[in-house]
Amino acid sequence: MNELQTMLSDTANRLFTDHLQKPVREAAEEGQWPQLLWQAVEENGFGHVLVSEARGGAGAGWSDAMVLLRACGTHAVPLPLAETIVAAWLLDQAGLDVPEGPLTFAQSDLQPDGDSVVCTVPLQAVPFAAQCKHVVAVSPHKDGVRIALFVDGKSSNEVTTIARDPVADLTYNAPAVSHGIAQLPADTVLQFGAVVRAAGIAGALQAVLLQAVQYAGDRVQFGRPISQFQAVQHQLAELASHAASVGVAVDAAARAIEANPRTAGFDIAVAKVRAADAAQIGASIAHQTHGAIGFTYEHGLHFWTRRLWSWAPEFGGAAHWAQRLGKEAIKGGGKELWTTIAAR
């Protein structure tokens, strides 16, 4: 970790440890917006970490932002922090100013309307839609993607994810507040949504690993800590290996985005496949290790495992991204495959 990353990591860990106690989590799951927590996040400029300094952000790169994106998982943060980081970055990429407050983003169909653009279809299943005054909508454009900032949408179909994060559809009758073009891939929403979910999974896997190792050392059965049983050790070794693997894959994706966000599709796909597969394995091992207590709401392991289950299929599950990789690999042929893998 470089200096900035160490600083971000220290600040985030301190902030989330201080402000994110169980009652806050539970209240958030009941639908209460964690205002104090959000305030602390905003005061530290976390949401604008990828925004250029010229527009008032931290001007950091994706590898730096990864520290925060992973922390969203490690601390099971019940906020649209990952969404804000991406949405703010998208605005900045399109040369637009970034408003204060939580942001989210969604795929859209944007059409020119005089000097402005309008959003012709409802934005669907937008994370934290009702909680964000501003939303960034993205649609394909011949030079990349069109990006538009909307305000005060009308939400409908409000549901929650397995993680208990709110999701809703949004409609806009008024044109965009601002809009621009960014040189990003046509499926920007899917790609950058996928990579932040993969990062969240990397963080959450690290957290469940830590909890499971700790618990296995504390829990005594047959007169000794269950960590002494080889079957338990091997399960945890497997979890640790998967957690490490996802960490490596998301770091590689971050580096690829940093090098060129238009060509990072392969690395993002790899990260999401690995993350989604490992999320299922990791959640299962963590629960098995905890026995019945981990199955209670009271215990709290579920704050992490429900996020693992929720994030695995969001923005494309393992099969979706694996199919993309598989199609590309087959199209390229046997020789090309190694060239692609070794070029990273």
Place this chain on the structure above:
Amino acid sequence: MQTFRFDPCDLPDTALALRSDVRAFLASELDGFPARKRAETWMGWDADFSRKLGERGWIGMTWPKQYGGHERSALDRYVVLEEMLSAGAPVAAHWIGDRQSGPLLLNYGTEQQRQKYLPSIARGESFFCIGMSEPDSGSDLASVRTRAESTGDGWVINGTKLWTSGAHRAHVMIALFRTATEEGNRHGGLTQFLVDLDTPGITIRPIRDLSGNAHFNEVVFEDVLVPDTQRVGETHGAWKQVTAELAYERSGPERYLSCYPLMAELVQEMHGKSEHSSRDEIEIGRAVAELATLRQMSVSVAGMLDAGQNPALEASVVKDLGAVLEQRIPGLATDLLGRPFHLGAGGIDEAAAYLVQNAPSFSLRGGTREILRGIIARGLGLR
């Protein structure tokens, strides 16, 4: 709890330039090399090929020039290895000398031993094998019973080594023998020796494996005399040497690339078809994701080695995850191609037939899955 560190590692420009040289060399050298041979990768033995690599300076790459090495970085070496493995080059003859015997001698050998062996390993002329396992000592290596007894200026050896890969073709074995038995200190009385395999009293019997090939061996020692100048490191002090040697044995890209040539053949076969089911695409894609991630992890381990760190734990993670993937690829070929693979059929069928039969060994050789998971669990503070 210790968490594993896999810092990202950028390959230096020298390594990237080297990659094109190696690719060009392999493209011409392995032109028309059959799929079945490529499937052997680092099990494929070809002394002439090893000599050619030696001439190019691609063996002993990181060793000091005074011992025939080339003083290049571990990352340059890494690139050569992964190009060899992905192309399915027959590197077995020099592989063990380059990977572990040479480094072991650099760390623990005498000046005379280094001069005697290292330059010829680097030239691709002297081939090594690993004499650790015995009939009653596999996972529990500290239980070895083959004895070396001091005669004053030398040692007399009696006992049996087992599963010694390539012993029937190698020149030298670096062997672990029991030199003392002390109650309660199993690790204390072990010593390593350089045994020239033409020494009288050694009988090498190849053992046929389930695929019909004879690749590993039983090596019997009957009153074999070895001068003390062939002792490696301290008398009774081999345990820490062996541990270091195993770290070399477990940390390379061969631990996830053993089946790569078949994976490439499989993708090529799919490439030739006009249609693929989504299941084909998904399964191939999933394996690609795992390969790409394992490579990042493996490069990271190489970077740590280059920086003088000791990534033994991280290497165990790569070997364990790598073996799981390697063992899946032959099954994947079976599933996706959906036809029986016949011996003698040539092409991808024969490569797959070979690897289907060899896959069980991937989670045994170099330390079993259970032993590696034990190491990882220890790293997690569980034992």
